[in-house]
Amino acid sequence: MAIRTTLCRMVAGGASIMVAWAAAAPTQAAPTQAVPTVVAAEVIADGPMVVDGASTTSRIRYTSTSVRGVRTEMTGTLTLPSAPAPDAGWPLAVWNHMTVGGADHCAPSTATTTHPELPRMTSGDRVIAHLLDAGFAVVRPDFEGIGGSGPHPYLIAGSLARSTIDAAVAVSRYDSRISHDVVVAGHSEGAVAALSAGAREAAQWNGLRLRAVAALAPPTEVAAILDALSGVPLAGPAINELVGLAALLGSGAAAADPDFADLMTHGGLSRSATVLLPHFEDRCYAELTEPGSFGGLAPTQLLGPAGAQMKAKLVEILERNDVRNLHIPAQIPVRVDAGFTDTVAPQPLVTRLVDTYRHNGMSVTYVEHPVGHAGVATEPGAATDIARWLIAQV
Template sequence: MTTSATTASAGTPAAVTGPDSTSVLAARQEPGRPIRRSPAGPTSQLEGAGKAFVLRYTTTSSLGEVVAATGLVLVPEAPTPDAGWPLVVYAHMTTGAADICAPTSDQVPAGEDTRLAQQGDDLARALLAAGVVVIRPDYEGLGVPGGHPYLQGPALATSLIDMVAAVRRILPLNGRWVAAGHSEGGVAALHVGDRRLRLVPGMTLRGIASFTPVTRMEVLLQALQPTPVTVPRVTQGLTSLAGLLVKGLAVVDPHFRRLVLRRGGLSERALALWPHLERRCLTGLSASDSWGGIAPRDILGPRGEEAAAYLRRELDRIDVRHIPMREVPIRIDEGLLDLVAPVAFTEALVKTYRDRGFLVTHGRWPAGHSPTNSQEQAVPASVRWMLSLLSGPPKRTHRSSPPHP
């Protein structure tokens, strides 16, 4: 591995100081520092957790600034191991880009949006029962000031890595961790494997588990773009995701932001609905009075073709299939009924990784995009895989020839 590490100290963790202290202000100059913690809200409580709290910590934003971020910390009920806890950082699926969409927020709309925010609960329960600390970042710009860089993999991965660093300062950890995630979070987890990103000193990344990672979004957008009408339960969800993709790139790319907001990249109707991206979660964005009510063809303005081509190029550039991956075991679980991360694209991703010599465990499940990450589908097998990495010696991570499927 490129990130050799010694076991982290299991001694008394550092205290988290209050929000107005001098030490906190100094900490904000460096990413991966805890700022403060607060009780977890009702929708973040989970059976099997001896402690559940929301941690506010520092991270490096997509624009290179040190900013605040939040996430949930779940500690098992079992006594602390002498060597400290193993850890899994879990990245959630798409909930939206508004602050109320942060999974730790008490303002997540009831119903489908809450279900999306809690989709990782089965995985967390199983890991807690096995004696693993689970941390669940909200991501940059969710629940805190600033925009959310939706599906911008490097930015998402940074929020995961920095939360691991912050938690290491307040909990006794044994130095072994796994990055896991679902959908958007599956992209985040895979980007943690980017060898250009600096990981946490004193911690060893043992593996990456990705449930239904989205890939080749530029192809889906190009296929969707000419559609002249809205199709209930088909285009509604996809146009809301398209709006989030535009917003995500606009957060990290000032040129693209000017193009879509000031220079004709988006239609007048899409511009009128732009504020919804900072006010509504995914279900609300998919409604007929929001992005779900726009025919895909009507999203673009006079310079829409230019904006669409720019977006597709950037999505292709940061796609998970291009990640210069560090040598670490990878697990990818796909849903055979998935309409968001189509089987053909996921199979191609697995083949690409294996052709490059990466050790990939691949699970196929008779489920759609969300249910794949459930106790009834991929969770038991994925948890066994993670536990084998967290408890045993490092696995051989690179093959000189492609493995058999």
């Protein structure tokens, strides 16, 4: 009973406390490539991606580099404000979304009003609306492999940073009315993306000036929880979200690291889990948690003969590459927001993350809210406060 109660609390936020499992799969710096460019743009007339206060919203495709160093294309949306561009141009905001899954139809840029991931796809809409009202252009990357070629390296920091930076660079070159001043924000997985992008060398921004980073409910210190929960033999509604997301995280690590991919498919996963691998190509996060998918398995049913080795590798990767190890230069202000009742990014752990950042010389504003994981972005007061902070940094 105690285990069931604990698990219910841990998955109540809808995205797991294990969200950073794959965050640190080994990656290599991408080779020098051509400057990211928008190669296609299509105006979206209506639908959930059209935010109040926008003059136009376009679905875009832009060039980038994959987590394995191969030239690729990624997708997203570019939303322009209603106010005319000032002489210096519209400042640019990058918004990074929550967990939605890894299949192409999980891309927020293609969202419909009936999509099962819509609440997570649009969690930042209140923040975005305020930014548009203040005269910001907003680009929202779908992330590598979601809408573009290849699998999604879920929670892989290098991939998320690349998607974020290249989206900003591409749209600034596409529309001359966009200035070189940029702020980056994100929620949950998107918070990892924002922090990871902020920690990249200035040269990777191709002349853009990063002014601020806002991370809403960033997951951290999850290795110990991952290790403890992986041995739970229960299956069912109490832990289906946990198991579905654990599988997604394993898939993300495999997308980035060929050695881990080989281990996962050669004994790391059980036969029951292996037959479900095609689900990553046609199911989003909520669908992966259903009984007919990974959500129907207990954590112990995910592991095969080499499961202990696979789990140990992921724990090692996580400890080495947790977001607490990132460093953003002191001249770039950072804001971190946490929820008192957040079970995905627990407030005590986020507080410790902020303490670490400050100890390491980062300039951090820290704000706590009486909300859960989703509410850190969606609660009107929190959204307004976060947006005002971002606006004030430009």
